[in-house]
Amino acid sequence: MERMNEQxxxxxxxxxxxxxxxxxxxxxxxxxxxxQPAGYLDFADKRGLLGVPNFWDVIxxxxxxxxxxxxxxxxxxxxARTFVRPEEKWPYAFxxxxxxxxxxxxxxxxxxxxxxxxxxxxxxIALGFMALLSAxxxxxxxxRAGLQALAPLLIAGTASVLxxxxxxLRGAENILPYAMVQFGALAAIVxxxxxxxxxxxxxxxxxxxxxxxxxxxxxxxxxxxxxLGGILSGHTLKHLLAAVAVGWxxxxxxxxxxxxxxxxxx
Numbered sequence: 278m279e280r281m282n283e284q285x286x287x288x289x290x291x292x293x294x295x296x297x298x299x300x301x302x303x304x305x306x307x308x309x310x311x312x313q314p315a316g317y318l319d320f321a322d323k324r325g326l327l328g329v330p331n332f333w334d335v336i337x338x339x340x341x342x343x344x345x346x347x348x349x350x351x352x353x354x355x356x357a358r359t360f361v362r363p364e365e366k367w368p369y370a371f372x373x374x375x376x377x378x379x380x381x382x383x384x385x386x387x388x389x390x391x392x393x394x395x396x397x398x399x400x401x402i403a404l405g406f407m408a409l410l411s412a413x414x415x416x417x418x419x420x421r422a423g424l425q426a427l428a429p430l431l432i433a434g435t436a437s438v439l440x441x442x443x444x445x446l447r448g449a450e451n452i453l454p455y456a457m458v459q460f461g462a463l464a465a466i467v468x469x470x471x472x473x474x475x476x477x478x479x480x481x482x483x484x485x486x487x488x489x490x491x492x493x494x495x496x497x498x499x500x501x502x503x504x505l506g507g508i509l510s511g512h513t514l515k516h517l518l519a520a521v522a523v524g525w526x527x528x529x530x531x532x533x534x535x536x537x538x539x540x541x542x543x
Contacts, residue, residue: 310444310451318390321503322510334387337513338380340520345377348527358534361475362420368412368427369530375405376523383516396442399455403434406462409526413465413482417472434458463489475536481529485522492518 326332351359352369360366378401386398407430415423437454444451463486470482492515495502499511 308453310449311453311456312450313452318392318395320387320390320510320512321500322513330389331387333509333513334516335384337516338384338387340380340517341383341523342377342380344520344523344527345373345375345380348373348376348523348530351527351530355530359530361535364424365412365415365420367424368408368415371408371427371431372405372412373523373527375401375408379405392442392445396438399441400435400438403438403455403458404431406459406466407431407434410462410465410469413469416474416476417469417479473536476533477536478529478533481525481533485526485529488518488522488525492516492522 320331320334322333323331324333329335349370352366352373355366379398382397382401386394388394408427411423411427411430413423414426437458441450441452441455466482467486470480470486473479474482495511495518496515497511499515502511502514503509
């Protein structure tokens with residue numbers, strides 16, 4: 278059974294990911310501090326509705342809460358076709374739980390955007406990425422390695438956000454560790470998506486990453502998108518596209534099956 282969990286070239290990938298982690302730590306220590314981009318908290322759509330300030334940036338987080346709850350339900354009810362080993366559920370459980378919390382945290386933040394509230398937006402995002410990275414390692418490199426990495430990855434994600442908040446309080450803001458957690462994890466997930474998964478629909482991970490990348494692009498284009506017609510802002514679209522990405526991941530879990538059909542019977 279354990280042989281099933283080890284993928285060809287898994288050792289090389291594990292070493293590569295370890296080297297990237299070390300490089301990220303060194304970069305955080307050696308590179309100059311990177312403050313948050315100026316004007317980040319100046320979101321384009323400030324319209325209120327029904328007594329809710331910044332209504333569309335707030336309400337667009339509801340799909341994240343719903344899709345996170347949906348994913349958690351799928352994980353809880355998953356059978357041997359979805360998860361050959363019950364312990365494979367843990368990374369996804371943390372991932373979807375973090376997505377649901379991100380929906381709540383981001384809504385809280387957008388009600389009155391400031392650095393204090395932003396921490397509760399970023400913390401679940403970091404945890405979600407770390408958990409998904411653990412799942413990708415489990416399914417494409419080694420189940421044991423992926424599960425063993427889950428706790429350290431979650432700690433690293435939490436530390437990156439707490440470090441950013443601490444740097445703000447001391448007057449020398451440095452967003453670099455958090456940026457490395459989010460974009461580094463996304464890059465690692467894309468690399469892992471190119472490896473053979475133990476399940477069908479392995480390429481769907483590319484789709485999930487692509488949709489999320491589109492979400493980040495709309496976030497950067499927040500003001501230009503809103504200026505096109507004043508209907509929705511880029512940041513609102515970012516929330517909606519992020520929910521679509523997570524929804525695609527949930528549907529992948531629902532539809533996939535072990536590549537070796539006999540595994541589902543064990």
